[in-house]
Amino acid sequence: MLDQLTGHEDPHPIYERLRAQGPLTRDNGMWLTTSHALANKVLRDRRFGVRFADGGYPAGGSLLPDSFLELDPPDHTRLRRLAMPAFSPKKIDEYRARVEKVADALLDRDEFDLIADFAAPLPISVISDLLGIPDSDTAEFADYGALVAASFDSGVTPEMSEAHDKVLALFDRLIAERRRTPGDDVISSLVAAEAERKLTAQEMLGTLVLLLVAGFETTVNLIGNATRALLDHPAQWRLFKANPDLAPAVVEETLRWAPPVQLTSRIAHERVDAIGKDEVVTLLLAAANRDPEVYPEPHKFDVMRVHQPEHLAFSSGIHYCLGATLARMEGDVALRALARRMPDLRQTGPVTFRDSVVIRGMRSMPVSRS
Numbered sequence: 001m002l003d004q005l006t007g008h009e010d011p012h013p014i015y016e017r018l019r020a021q022g023p024l025t026r027d028n029g030m031w032l033t034t035s036h037a038l039a040n041k042v043l044r045d046r047r048f049g050v051r052f053a054d055g056g057y058p059a060g061g062s063l064l065p066d067s068f069l070e071l072d073p074p075d076h077t078r079l080r081r082l083a084m085p086a087f088s089p090k091k092i093d094e095y096r097a098r099v100e101k102v103a104d105a106l107l108d109r110d111e112f113d114l115i116a117d118f119a120a121p122l123p124i125s126v127i128s129d130l131l132g133i134p135d136s137d138t139a140e141f142a143d144y145g146a147l148v149a150a151s152f153d154s155g156v157t158p159e160m161s162e163a164h165d166k167v168l169a170l171f172d173r174l175i176a177e178r179r180r181t182p183g184d185d186v187i188s189s190l191v192a193a194e195a196e197r198k199l200t201a202q203e204m205l206g207t208l209v210l211l212l213v214a215g216f217e218t219t220v221n222l223i224g225n226a227t228r229a230l231l232d233h234p235a236q237w238r239l240f241k242a243n244p245d246l247a248p249a250v251v252e253e254t255l256r257w258a259p260p261v262q263l264t265s266r267i268a269h270e271r272v273d274a275i276g277k278d279e280v281v282t283l284l285l286a287a288a289n290r291d292p293e294v295y296p297e298p299h300k301f302d303v304m305r306v307h308q309p310e311h312l313a314f315s316s317g318i319h320y321c322l323g324a325t326l327a328r329m330e331g332d333v334a335l336r337a338l339a340r341r342m343p344d345l346r347q348t349g350p351v352t353f354r355d356s357v358v359i360r361g362m363r364s365m366p367v368s369r370s
């Protein structure tokens with residue numbers, strides 16, 4: 001049934017048909033769950049990982065094989081720990097004023113495309129700055145990020161491999177520069193860790209590519225999906241405009257209701273009940289976020305909702321999104337800026353959607369300030 005999903009239509013009717021089959025079901029030879037409790041349990045259960053017993057990786061290969069997203073402990077633990085300091089709540093808080101400036105500058109316009117002119121450039125600018133990518137290289141990195149994101153759906157195409165090689169070469173150049181002149185950025189701190197033999201050159205590249213792609217391709221859809229949800233629910237938009245401090249609540253409800261990352265998967269490292277060793281379980285995060293056992297009236301977009309337990313938009317367990325604090329802050333800043341600068345924001349033409357099933361969001365949304 002999952003193969004019927006497209007990036008364009010509402011996926012929830014299909015998720016609900018799968019939910020009706022019970023918490024753990026089989027589709028096309030793969031296990032899957034729509035249950036919040038079960039998805040959370042699998043994500044936290046160390047008997048599951050992201051690699052097959054032979055070290056292989058599912059679903060048409062990967063452009064991020066050396067990144068910790070696609071590694072199990074102990075390598076995952078070691079590499080994640082090296083990237084962690086750059087994303088601590090304290091660091092992100094210090095960063096907020098810069099993000100506010102970027103958001104404000106982007107909104108100096110009247111007629112624009114919400115995605116191309118606001119939701120996409122904001123996280124691109126933020127993560128490039130954090131990583132230490134010069135402005136002159138940002139466009140090339142951005143195009144590449146989109147290709148890697150597409151590889152989550154379709155596997156790796158020759159076009160993607162070519163772009164991947166180009167980006168590795170760009171990172172190689174930046175790494176060489178930071179070896180000569182260290183700065184206050186993530187590349188410099190990883191270069192220092194490499195000098196102390198805490199990670200290999202290949203792992204450093206894998207980490208940088210992961211941070212780049214994870215930072216670009218998800219937050220754009222948080223900002224896009226939140227804005228669309230608000231414009232489609234005028235009472236909620238009015239409520240938010242009257243109480244801008246509801247921004248974190250709007251962010252959480254968007255993450256629950258329209259999560260940018262719809263699904264992920266895990267592999268059983270040993271037999272776990274009905275699931276055999278090396279079998280794949282797909283965790284439908286977006287369906288788990290609308291599990292009626294957890295959220296009353298789950299299909300309703302309601303910014304006043306109490307989120308307990310937390311939605312699974314950032315996953316759970318050891319791979320819980322490292323950039324969650326950053327993404328929440330970017331969403332908060334972007335939505336406050338929109339509400340303050342564009343209280344009469346309106347859609348001026350039809351929305352188009354990405355083709356992607358895994359990373360869900362809009363490709364474009366024409367809007368006007370008044």
Ligand code: HEM
Pocket residue numbers: 068069070080127210211212214215216218219222259260261264265312313314315316318319320321322323324326327
């Ligand atoms: C709204 C925006 C975002 C969403 C919805 C999101 C979602 C996710 C999800 C679902 C995972 C785990 C996948 C799995 O368990 O298989 C993840 C992991 C990760 N995310 Fe995010 N993410 C967002 C923004 C960011 C940002 C801004 C960064 C910063 C660079 C980031 C960095 C990462 C990293 C490094 C991992 C891998 C963590 C690990 O494997 O230990 N994410 N993210």
